[in-house]
Amino acid sequence: MTPGTSLRRRCFARIVSTGHWRSRANTPWVLKGYNLMRLWKIGGLLCLLGCAHAAEEPPPRDPSRATAHYTVTIFDNFGGATVRVCFEGASVRELVPVGDSVGRALRGAWVEGETLDTPRGRILLRQPSRASCVDYETRFGTPTFRASDSSAAIVSQTQWLWRPEPFPHELDASVRFVLPADGQVSLPWPRSDAIYFPEQSAFFTSVYGVFGSFDRQSFSVASTNVDIARLGSRPADDDTRRWLGRAVQATASLGGRFPRDRVHFIVVPMQSQGQQVVFGMVRRGGGSSIVLVPSPDATVEELEGDWVAVHELSHLWLPRLYAGDRWISEGIATYLQEVLRARCGLQSNERAWTRLQEGFERGRRSGTGRQLASESRDMNRTGAYHRVYWAGAAFALETDVLLRKNSDDEMTLLRAISDAQRVWGSEARPVGASVLLKALQEASGAGFIEELGEKYAARAEFPNIPYVDSPEYREIRARITSSAHEACGVSAESSR
Ligand SMILES: [Zn+2]
Known part of the structure; x- marks a missing residue:
């Protein structure tokens, strides 16, 4: 395909929470109301995907710790669940849903009838009670x-897990599932x-799982266990495997x-009229899980060349941020x-710079005139996604260029992120921008990053x-996108 055609089709779509719907003709898809209904019609029956986990040793039992066995x-129709939870060693006053908005899923609760x-x-x-069910x-x-x-169901744990x-x-905590005949389950949790x-984060932060019949595969790449649950054929x-394996390698580079x-993927194919991957979303409750919605007709080359998987994976280098600060994490993920x-040959250098340039133009043309931090906080309501993402990407590019310029390429944004990531590790709770900016500044040894971030905000x-x-x-620019084929684990010769 020509870059121009590709870029028009690949316009940013609305992002719902940390998810990214991509639309045709710049028309956002919203994860609620009419547009979601349209998606359901397109999809037909609920279609989800599941993934597999390598079996692990159970954690050793410590009698001094509280336990909760779920x-x-x-249900046979995957429309709900009955749950029995038994506690030991915990003084429990109430059980509460993981998310405030899902309490309405509850149909009733009982102790001994x-x-x-x-x-x-x-x-x-x-x-x-310290011992009760x-x-x-x-x-x-x-x-x-x-x-x-596919008849499999993708369900957030917020629909059935009360803490x-x-x-x-x-x-x-342990969770055992009783599933309809031949049913499987896939979650990004140790098992x-x-x-x-x-x-613990599984009790506070949402994540998706899959129930029912689906294809699953597991493999290791870049020293990471990859579990994939795919709905549909x-x-x-x-x-x-090739698409997501290379995306993981590129992100690891x-x-x-x-x-x-480990990283868990839920792949939900859906017809999307010429788009390769129409949606992506990362969730972190108890583990890293990424939902991806590719076109079933996309070739493997088209999937590899698509940005969505690498974008979502790139988020895992960064902490979750509060809404007003998300311009930084979304911007860095967009840049990456x-x-x-x-760098890994999944697109040409020319195409990368053209896409950045065109993205900045889209960002410049959109938005509501708010300060970037306010724009970021309100974007789910205003739809100012282009503005937020691409202004953030501009911050990432400026930071990368200044770091390289001031250090003769000894320090780069990529290196700073890699070092800074050790500050937040795999923490699922959100942090403020100051944590990320300070960590980048300290990791790079450069004195300008916090101030530059505040200026952008x-x-x-x-x-x-x-x-x-x-x-x-x-x-x-040439150095920023120069081949890193060894780090990518594959030939970095661009195929397009
Ligand atoms: Zn994102």
Whole structure:
């Protein structure tokens, strides 16, 4: 395809939370209301994908710690679940949903057959108990994702997991599923045989899982365990593996390692009229999981050349940020999606710079005139995604250029991110921009990053960004996208 055609089709779409819907003709798809209904129609029946995990040893049992054992029985139609949770060593006053908005999924709760009060979706226990079991039933809301040729269901754990409050300081939790005949489950949590052992963040941050019948594969690349659950028959196993394996390698090339031990993909094919990947979204509750919605007709070359997977994976180098600060994480991920693909031969250098240039133009043309931090905070309401993402990408490019210029390429944005990432590790809770900016500044040894970030956040107009096309910066641009084929683990010869 010609770059021009590609770029027009690849326009940014609305981003819902940390997800990215890509539309035709710059028309946003919104994850609610009419447009979502349209997606459901396109998809037909709910279609989800699941993924597999390598079995792991269960954590050793420490008798001094509280335990919570969940048994989750999924309805035959995947429309809900009955849950029994038994606690030991925890003084529990109530059970609360993971997200405030999902309490309405609760249909009732009981202790030994006696009905409990459930105001606003919270399950009130009559008296704090250190050894008791609670039964409750939930109905899953209308699924967000569906595929026409799969009956598997993609369900957030917020639909069935209620956590104990007060939350024990140390809790060993296990989850066992009882599934309809031949059903499978896939979640990004450690597991041993059929039992999952969710970490604390699974009780506070949403993540998606898959129930039902789906294809799964696991492999290791860049020293990372990759689990893929795919709903529907295409892209084929080999193509899916090549596409996502190379995306992981390209993302790992940033620092010579991937920032997680494992990553979980849910692949939900959906017809998208010429687009290769129409949606991507990363979630971190108890593990890193990425939902991707590719076209079943996309060739493996088209999938590899697409930006969405590398964008979502790039988020895993960064912490989650509060809404007003997300321009930085979205901006850096947007910058990395272009630079990493060029370095690893998944797109040509020329195409990377053209896409950056055109992205900046889209960012300049859009927005509501707010300061960037306000624009970022309100973007789910205003739809100012281009403005937020591309202003953030301009910050990333400016930072990269200045670091390189001041250090003769000894220091780069990629190196600074790789070093800074150790500050937040795999933390799932959001942090403020100051944490990220300070870590980048300290990792790079450069004195300008915090101040530059504050300047961008307060700026209402789109930044001037001469680095993208000025002849003065031609050599630095060439170095930014120069081949890193060894780090990428594959030939960096561009195929397009
Ligand atoms: Zn993003």
